[in-house]
Amino acid sequence: MAVSAERLPEPVRNAWTSVSDVGGKLQGHPLSWIAPAALFLLVFRLYPLVEAVRMSFTDMSLIRPSYQYVGLDSYVSVLSSPAFWTMGRVTLLFVAASVVLQLAFGMVLALAIDYGVKEKLRGSVSTRVAVLSAWVIPGIVIGILWKIMLIETNYGVVNYLLLQAGLDVVSFLSDPQMALLSTIAANTWRGTAFSMIMLYAGLQQVPTHLYDAAKVDGARALQRFRYVTLPQIKPVVFINLVLITIYTLNTFDMIMSLTGGGPGNATEVLALFMYFEGFNRFNLGQAAAVAVLMLLVNVVMTAIYMRIFIEEEEF
Known part of the structure; x- marks a missing residue:
């Protein structure tokens, strides 16, 4: 059963109002629309790119569990x-x-x-x-x-x-x-x-x-x-x-x-x-x-x- 905001204790009601205001501002901010695409690019594009660069400075191999950083070797x-x-x-x-x-x-x-x-x-x-x-x-x-x-x-x-x-x-x-x-x-x-x-x-x-x-x-x-x-x-x-x-x-x-x-x-x-x-x-x-x-x-x-x-x- 839904509880009306007016029936909540004043501290809880104030916190709820603050959260609602922040949510309303974020919903109208361009960041809320850009964030999903930015997160996708970060996880599936930028991270693999950084990982590939990191791997290029190692002697990593598929047949060895361990590896070392070898610089530009x-x-x-x-x-x-x-x-x-x-x-x-x-x-x-x-x-x-x-x-x-x-x-x-x-x-x-x-x-x-x-x-x-x-x-x-x-x-x-x-x-x-x-x-x-x-x-x-x-x-x-x-x-x-x-x-x-x-x-x-x-x-x-x-x-x-x-x-x-x-x-x-x-x-x-x-x-x-x-x-x-x-x-x-x-x-x-x-x-x-x-x-x-x-x-x-x-x-x-x-x-x-x-x-x-x-x-x-x-x-x-x-x-x-x-x-x-x-x-x-x-x-x-x-x-x-x-x-x-x-x-x-x-x-x-x-x-x-x-x-x-x-x-x-x-x-x-x-x-x-x-x-x-x-x-x-x-x-x-x-x-x-x-x-x-x-x-x-x-x-x-x-x-x-x-x-x-x-x-x-x-x-």
């Missing part, structure tokens, strides 16, 4: 390993090619869909659905699908079509160079959808009267794209570049199921190297050091993008 061991620099070169090629292709194809698709929507052409919705299907499929599944398509027998979809066209079977996964190209193609197919979404959203913010004015001035399609579209969507391109660079650099699941890093180490990127270092060779300290180095690369790349895309404010 883990970083020295990783950076002095020839395998690390080999993986670095592979990662650089993989990331650079994937990012450029994702941005280019995403831009083409975004422009095509934007044109189709404005002209009310049929197929705009189905095209968006088809492209987005690649984005929602998990990376493990994408790697398996591409592996099935690129099997180096007549049972593989791509090689079957090549045989039907009178061509020879291509070693998509056993040849080092072709394996790297195959992973780039699969990752581009996977990530183009995200770029298309971002860039298409940016295109919706471009004022129509700017295109009309450019047409009146005699600007052609490429000139309108260069001098009207690109400057207007520059912030969106910046955000898109940062995100797809981070996602591509951290790509692990798709390559694991597609090539497993092979043949040899031809497709073993740093994210996969970090996994093998921690769970195949049980060197958690060195795996954490690789993770921290990858974080630093992401920060440096973001700073470079900011330098390129974000101009200083004019006063």
